[in-house]
Amino acid sequence: MKLSRDTLLPRLAAHVLEHGLGGASLRPLAKAAGTSDRMLIYHFGNKETLITELLGHIAAIYSGALDAALGGERAKTRQECAERILAVGSQPAMQAFLVLWWDIVAGAARGVPGYRAAARQMMTQQLEWLERQMPEDDPDPAGGARFLMTAIEGTLMLSAVGHEDTAREGLLAGGLLPS
Amino acid sequence: MKLSRDTLLPRLAAHVLEHGLGGASLRPLAKAAGTSDRMLIYHFGNKETLITELLGHIAAIYSGALDAALGGERAKTRQECAERILAVGSQPAMQAFLVLWWDIVAGAARGVPGYRAAARQMMTQQLEWLERQMPEDDPDPAGGARFLMTAIEGTLMLSAVGHEDTAREGLLAGGLLPS
DNA sequence: CTGTCTATGTAGCGGTTGCTACAAAAGTGC
DNA sequence: GCACTTTTGTAGCAACCGCTACATAGACAG
Numbered sequence: 001m002k003l004s005r006d007t008l009l010p011r012l013a014a015h016v017l018e019h020g021l022g023g024a025s026l027r028p029l030a031k032a033a034g035t036s037d038r039m040l041i042y043h044f045g046n047k048e049t050l051i052t053e054l055l056g057h058i059a060a061i062y063s064g065a066l067d068a069a070l071g072g073e074r075a076k077t078r079q080e081c082a083e084r085i086l087a088v089g090s091q092p093a094m095q096a097f098l099v100l101w102w103d104i105v106a107g108a109a110r111g112v113p114g115y116r117a118a119a120r121q122m123m124t125q126q127l128e129w130l131e132r133q134m135p136e137d138d139p140d141p142a143g144g145a146r147f148l149m150t151a152i153e154g155t156l157m158l159s160a161v162g163h164e165d166t167a168r169e170g171l172l173a174g175g176l177l178p179s
Numbered sequence: 180m181k182l183s184r185d186t187l188l189p190r191l192a193a194h195v196l197e198h199g200l201g202g203a204s205l206r207p208l209a210k211a212a213g214t215s216d217r218m219l220i221y222h223f224g225n226k227e228t229l230i231t232e233l234l235g236h237i238a239a240i241y242s243g244a245l246d247a248a249l250g251g252e253r254a255k256t257r258q259e260c261a262e263r264i265l266a267v268g269s270q271p272a273m274q275a276f277l278v279l280w281w282d283i284v285a286g287a288a289r290g291v292p293g294y295r296a297a298a299r300q301m302m303t304q305q306l307e308w309l310e311r312q313m314p315e316d317d318p319d320p321a322g323g324a325r326f327l328m329t330a331i332e333g334t335l336m337l338s339a340v341g342h343e344d345t346a347r348e349g350l351l352a353g354g355l356l357p358s
Numbered sequence: 359c360t361g362t363c364t365a366t367g368t369a370g371c372g373g374t375t376g377c378t379a380c381a382a383a384a385g386t387g388c
Numbered sequence: 389g390c391a392c393t394t395t396t397g398t399a400g401c402a403a404c405c406g407c408t409a410c411a412t413a414g415a416c417a418g
Contacts, residue, residue, distance in 0.1 A: 002365075003365090020289055022201060022285070022289075025404075025405065025406080026405080026406065026407085027404080027405085027406095035366090036366080036367075036368095037405095037406080037407085038366075038367075038368085038407090038408090039365080039366065039367095041406080041407060041408085042365075042366080046406080046407080047405095047406065047407090098288065099288045099289055101288075102281065102284050102285035102287075102288040102289075103285045103289075104340075105281045105284070105285070105336060105339055105340060106201070106281035106282045106284070106285040108281075108339055108340045108341070109277065109278045109280075109281040109339040109340075110199055110201075110278055110281075110282075116340060116341055119339075119340035119341070120340055120341045120342065123337065123340055123342050123345070124342075127342075127345060140352055142348075142352075143348055143349070143351065143352025143353075144352055146345050146346070146348045146349035146352055147349040147350070147352040147353035148349075149333070149337070149345060149349055150330050150333035150334055150337060150345070150346050150349035150350060150353070151329050151330055151333055151349075151353070152333065153332075153333035153336045153337060154328070154329035154330055154331065154332035154333030154334070154336070155329055155333070156336075157284060157332045157333070157335075157336055158302065158328070158329060158332060160284055160287055160288040160298075161283075161284060161287045161288075161295060161298035161299055161302055162287070162295055162298070162299045163299065163302045163303075163306075166302070166306060166325050166328060166329070167325070167329050169321075169322060169325045170322070170325035170326040170327075170328055170329035170330075171326070171329060172322065173319055173321075173322025173323055173325055173326040174322075174326035174329070174330070174353075181384095181385095181395075182395095204374075204375060204376080205375080205376065205377085206374080206375085206376095214396090215396080215397075215398095216375095216376080216377080217377090217378090217396075217397075217398085218395080218396070218397095220376080220377060220378085221395075221396080225376080225377080226375095226376065226377090
């Protein structure tokens with residue numbers, strides 16, 4: 001069976017979404033993709049560019065998932081907008097993404113080559129998605145989207161470390177969720 | 180020279196703050212602490228409990244750093260409060276903490292044993308610190324602190340992935356920073 | 359059919375991983 | 389001084405790491 005990067009990447013992405021980036025070493029990756037470590041190096045040259053390309057691919061998948069989650073019409077209020085994006089984030093299919101996301105953020109913060117670009121791309125995508133969701137009559141859709149974005153990302157982080165209550169009460173106090 | 184856990188932990192923490200948790204393996208850790216991998220296992224039993232105790236120690240250091248950064252008097256407004264905590268986060272000495280922080284968040288999200296507890300503890304500490312900083316006349320100090328907290332954490336995350344502009348504009352649009 | 363280029367398998371290299379077996383030194387209590 | 393416990397050094401194990409050398413199989417061009 002003839003395998004190329006393009007056939008490999010989705011399988012690699014699936015494995016990484018399940019097991020994380022931290023312990024992603026060539027032999028398990030290869031096994032999950034139906035090849036050998038030998039062939040991964042053959043196709044990608046070395047592990048670093050493999051990971052870089054893989055992160056790019058995952059960012060594209062994420063973009064597609066956001067589009068698929070996009071309901072036809074805009075939200076009526078900022079509160080509804082916040083609820084929608086939080087609902088997207090709590091879908092089971094998104095959980096694997098979220099767990100992987102913090103790996104990517106950690107890599108980006110430490111300056112590991114491909115990570116920052118992939119993370120930036122995913123955040124840009126989410127920001128655009130959010131802007132399209134903003135209420136039509138919002139006085140400042142661009143700023144409002146960025147404000148929501150900041151609060152949502154904080155909520156996700158606090159939730160990741162067991163402070164979902166703190167985040168929820170914060171959103172309530174800030175008027176971003178209906179009481 | 181006789182070394183115990185208590186003398187070891189600060190040196191281990193220094194090494195981890197500089198090089199991250201991801202690549203923290205016994206031999207480099209031991210070298211940085213002036214011992215051997217053999218002795219690390221002797222003192223801590225295995226790597227997992229070493230990391231767990233180390234994370235607890237780092238959380239305590241973080242707590243102390245926050246206290247040291249605490250100015251005597253409270254802030255006058257929520258905006259000033261936000262500016263203060265963002266200023267603390269941008270201190271050079273805090274950068275290493277921040278980079279390490281995302282490692283911890285990633286571990287917590289994936290469910291690695293000691294990570295979630297340490298992360299929770301550090302966030303609880305920061306929340307208490309923030310509550311003490313809230314303006315005296317604030318109508319809802321508890322809720323306001325949680326709201327600020329959520330926005331601040333979102334800002335830190337966006338900054339980590341190269342979206343500091345997005346975060347800044349968001350805080351401005353949300354009235355959390357003076358324009 | 360033959361040469362050439364691409365795709366793949368097998369084996370292995372030098373290095374690192376967490377951890378252990380064994381022994382010796384260094385206290386410590388009597 | 390002697391038994392005993394705590395602390396430490398040396399060596400090594402089996403597993404894994406990224407990566408490479410070498411051989412081979414197949415596709416395709418002439």
